[in-house]
Amino acid sequence: MDCLFCKIASGEIDSAKIYEDNDVVAFLDAFPFSKGHSLVIPKKHFTDIHEIDSEVLKKVAVTFKNVATRIKDVLGADGIRISQSNGTVAGQVVFHIHFHAIPRYENDGLHFDEIGNKRSPKADESELKQLAEKLKFN
Ligand code: ZN
Numbered sequence: 001m002d003c004l005f006c007k008i009a010s011g012e013i014d015s016a017k018i019y020e021d022n023d024v025v026a027f028l029d030a031f032p033f034s035k036g037h038s039l040v041i042p043k044k045h046f047t048d049i050h051e052i053d054s055e056v057l058k059k060v061a062v063t064f065k066n067v068a069t070r071i072k073d074v075l076g077a078d079g080i081r082i083s084q085s086n087g088t089v090a091g092q093v094v095f096h097i098h099f100h101a102i103p104r105y106e107n108d109g110l111h112f113d114e115i116g117n118k119r120s121p122k123a124d125e126s127e128l129k130q131l132a133e134k135l136k137f138n
Pocket of ligand 1: 004005044045046096
């Protein structure tokens with residue numbers, strides 16, 4: 001399979017790894033939005049959040065927490081943005097599931113013009129309740 005992140009996970013393509021175990025690898029993004037911008041991926045290939053094995057996802061999530069804490073401790077980030085996209089329309093470019101840890105620093109000048117900084121009008125409460133009923137799954 002011609003997958004960039006599989007090649008990074010296997011070491012076929014070199015990367016600036018900051019963490020690795022049997023299932024998960026974390027490395028610095030080659031096109032960072034900010035200092036310390038990292039990616040956390042499962043070593044096994046899964047396309048997106050719909051496909052990933054739940055047990056693997058748990059391992060990725062724990063690693064993600066540790067990476068975020070490490071970035072904060074070592075680089076003194078003031079905050080960390082977590083970003084993960086599924087599907088082209090959502091902005092996914094590499095189709096091997098990955099989680100971005102984007103350190104934010106006071107006055108770093110970064111602008112995320114998407115959901116993160118958007119201020120929406122307050123939703124209608126009854127519509128929210130109806131939608132929640134439709135989406136409930138436990
Ligand atoms: Zn892959």
